[in-house]
Amino acid sequence: MILQSFKCNLFNDVAEGEVSGRSLWQEAMLRLRRNKAAMIASAILALLIIAALFLPAFLPYGYEDPDWNAFRAPPSIESGHYFGTDQNGRDLLARTLYGTRVSLLVALVATFVSIVIGVSYGAIAGYMGGRIDQAMMRFVDIMYALPYILFVILLMVIFGRNVYLLFAAIGMLEWLTMARIVRGQTLAIKNREFIEAARASGRSSAAIIFRHIVPNLVGPVVIYAALTVPEIVATESFLSYLGFGVQEPLTSLGTLIAEGSDAMEVLPWLLWFPAAFLVLLLMSLLFIGDGLRDAFDPKDR
Amino acid sequence: MLTYAFKRTLTALPVLWIAITVCFFVLRLAPGGPFDGERPMPPGIKANLDAHYNLDKPLIQQYAIYIGNVLKGDLGPSFTTEDFSVAEQISIGLPYTLILGAAAFVVSILLGVLAGIIGALKRNSWSDHTLAALVLLGLVIPNFLMAPILQLIFGIELDWLPVGGWGDGSLRYLVLPVAVLSFPHIARISRLMRGTMIEVLNSNFIRTARSKGLSSTPIVMRHALRPALMPVMSYLGPAAGYLLTGSLVVEQIFGLPGIGRYFINAALNRDYGMVLGTVIFYMIVILILNLIVDLLYAWLDPRVRAQ
Numbered sequence: 001m002i003l004q005s006f007k008c009n010l011f012n013d014v015a016e017g018e019v020s021g022r023s024l025w026q027e028a029m030l031r032l033r034r035n036k037a038a039m040i041a042s043a044i045l046a047l048l049i050i051a052a053l054f055l056p057a058f059l060p061y062g063y064e065d066p067d068w069n070a071f072r073a074p075p076s077i078e079s080g081h082y083f084g085t086d087q088n089g090r091d092l093l094a095r096t097l098y099g100t101r102v103s104l105l106v107a108l109v110a111t112f113v114s115i116v117i118g119v120s121y122g123a124i125a126g127y128m129g130g131r132i133d134q135a136m137m138r139f140v141d142i143m144y145a146l147p148y149i150l151f152v153i154l155l156m157v158i159f160g161r162n163v164y165l166l167f168a169a170i171g172m173l174e175w176l177t178m179a180r181i182v183r184g185q186t187l188a189i190k191n192r193e194f195i196e197a198a199r200a201s202g203r204s205s206a207a208i209i210f211r212h213i214v215p216n217l218v219g220p221v222v223i224y225a226a227l228t229v230p231e232i233v234a235t236e237s238f239l240s241y242l243g244f245g246v247q248e249p250l251t252s253l254g255t256l257i258a259e260g261s262d263a264m265e266v267l268p269w270l271l272w273f274p275a276a277f278l279v280l281l282l283m284s285l286l287f288i289g290d291g292l293r294d295a296f297d298p299k300d301r
Numbered sequence: 302m303l304t305y306a307f308k309r310t311l312t313a314l315p316v317l318w319i320a321i322t323v324c325f326f327v328l329r330l331a332p333g334g335p336f337d338g339e340r341p342m343p344p345g346i347k348a349n350l351d352a353h354y355n356l357d358k359p360l361i362q363q364y365a366i367y368i369g370n371v372l373k374g375d376l377g378p379s380f381t382t383e384d385f386s387v388a389e390q391i392s393i394g395l396p397y398t399l400i401l402g403a404a405a406f407v408v409s410i411l412l413g414v415l416a417g418i419i420g421a422l423k424r425n426s427w428s429d430h431t432l433a434a435l436v437l438l439g440l441v442i443p444n445f446l447m448a449p450i451l452q453l454i455f456g457i458e459l460d461w462l463p464v465g466g467w468g469d470g471s472l473r474y475l476v477l478p479v480a481v482l483s484f485p486h487i488a489r490i491s492r493l494m495r496g497t498m499i500e501v502l503n504s505n506f507i508r509t510a511r512s513k514g515l516s517s518t519p520i521v522m523r524h525a526l527r528p529a530l531m532p533v534m535s536y537l538g539p540a541a542g543y544l545l546t547g548s549l550v551v552e553q554i555f556g557l558p559g560i561g562r563y564f565i566n567a568a569l570n571r572d573y574g575m576v577l578g579t580v581i582f583y584m585i586v587i588l589i590l591n592l593i594v595d596l597l598y599a600w601l602d603p604r605v606r607a608q
Binding site: 138142144146147149150151153154155157158230234237238241242254257258260261264265271275278279282283286 | 312313316320323324327328437440441442443444445446448449450453457538539542545546549550553554564565568569571576579580583584587
């Protein structure tokens with residue numbers, strides 16, 4: 001009976017021109033949806049993003065305007081300063097949301113930079129093979145051993161604390177592992193028939209790498225990018241904490257935590273709220289990254 | 302083994318040279334110099350200062366002089382701290398950074414490996430779950446946030462430990478900085494260790510050992526530990542770099558007079574000599590540590606040596 005209905009379905013599907021099997025992607029998404037931690041984390045992340053993007057427009061106070069009636073005000077519902085204010089009377093909720101926005105933006109752009117560099121580098125090294133591959137990967141090994149954060153700090157000091165430079169600098173810091181992963185995947189697929197066919201039909205190496213190899217790397221790249229985002233958020237707040245990040249009146253979660261920890265004995269809320277936002281953000285990003293990895297690579301669990 | 306070590310050292314040297322060169326030119330190409338103050342300096346004095354520090358010569362010549370000096374082991378004078386050479390300042394800060402870093406390194410490995418083994422042996426017990434929660438905290442709370450939290454709890458509320466400073470250098474002053482510095486690494490190492498330990502414990506040679514009637518402790522200590530340590534070993538190289546980065550923040554927050562503070566102050570004051578000197582010093586330390594880790598790796602795993 002069951003078998004029959006199954007057959008029926010099968011024939012129906014074929015008749016309708018559908019494929020009844022699930023693709024790797026669908027399979028992975030299904031596993032991801034069953035992962036409770038990752039789903040809760042996505043919901044929290046979505047809330048944080050929506051709040052950071054849209055909530056500031058509905059707040060009575062801006063992130064840089066002092067409220068002359070409320071300096072160092074503790075959090076309260078009546079005054080409208082739900083997270084309190086800082087020493088300059090600026091609303092902490094507005095500042096925290098703004099800081100979250102900056103942190104997210106840096107994470108997004110820097111991740112993009114690291115993907116572009118890492119994927120091109122890894123794919124070229126893997127496809128070329130031989131001496132070129134060895135030299136390129138040796139360079140990556142060596143770069144691993146260098147204290148880049150020192151170079152990033154130098155760049156920030158020398159060229160002024162510029163947000164765009166920050167994006168680029170952090171992105172350039174994080175591409176190494178991506179390059180390694182992409183190279184490995186490229187090695188695995190470069191001898192497949194469709195690549196050989198492309199080569200036989202006279203396509204250039206560049207075209208083969210970017211039209212035929214890179215699109216097949218989407219899975220691992222997405223997973224690793226998801227794991228990179230929290231690291232970038234942490235790096236950005238680290239730099240901002242040391243005073244090498246974004247500049248006043250712009251703010252980021254790292255800067256807010258730096259200000260908050262200076263005043264933590266008298267104005268503790270200045271530390272706790274930005275800290276809670278940063279930890280929530282990092283935690284949700286971490287769980288999503290882990291969930292994606294487990295979904296795509298179930299044997300790793 | 303020796304040729305292997307020799308080869309690794311040889312490949313590290315050009316890296317060092319490239320990094321020094323990049324740093325040197327980036328620093329010089331940037332606007333501003335070490336003698337720009339609030340008030341402009343009389344031109345005569347500025348010219349004398351520039352001449353003293355060779356800043357008036359063409360850039361290429363300055364570079365040649367600098368590299369020549371570095372090869373002789375001379376990192377040159379500090380530009381903003383009078384009467385101190387870069388080497389002297391580094392040697393003043395070195396003991397603090399070294400003690401802090403070494404203590405954090407040892408604590409991370411010991412506690413990380415121990416927590417990983419416990420987690421793997423008592424999988425899904427309450428101790429495993431508690432450890433997993435702690436690991437999660439270590440992964441998501443950055444050091445610059447962990448530091449004020451611990452200061453607030455143990456320094457101010459409970460008043461057990463000093464909030465900062467070096468004091469008389471006793472252990473009490475080291476506890477909080479070392480805890481902050483090592484926590485994330487304990488977390489990472491224990492996660493790695495737990496994963497590989499579980500894998501190793503499920504492998505055939507452990508089953509053989511068990512079927513021969515060996516009890517749990519010798520199995521873990523004599524048979525499972527060595528293969529399970531391999532991924533941890535490969536984490537230790539990068540970990541040295543992370544510890545260094547962390548020590549920048551930890552020295553700043555706890556007011557410890559180590560090299561990290563010299564580096565940050567020098568970068569802010571455009572003290573070319575000092576910045577280059579600290580970067581060179583840091584890189585040498587990290588390259589040496591990486592070399593040691595590589596050699597240990599080769600010693601633990603015969604397959605690496607064969608390559």
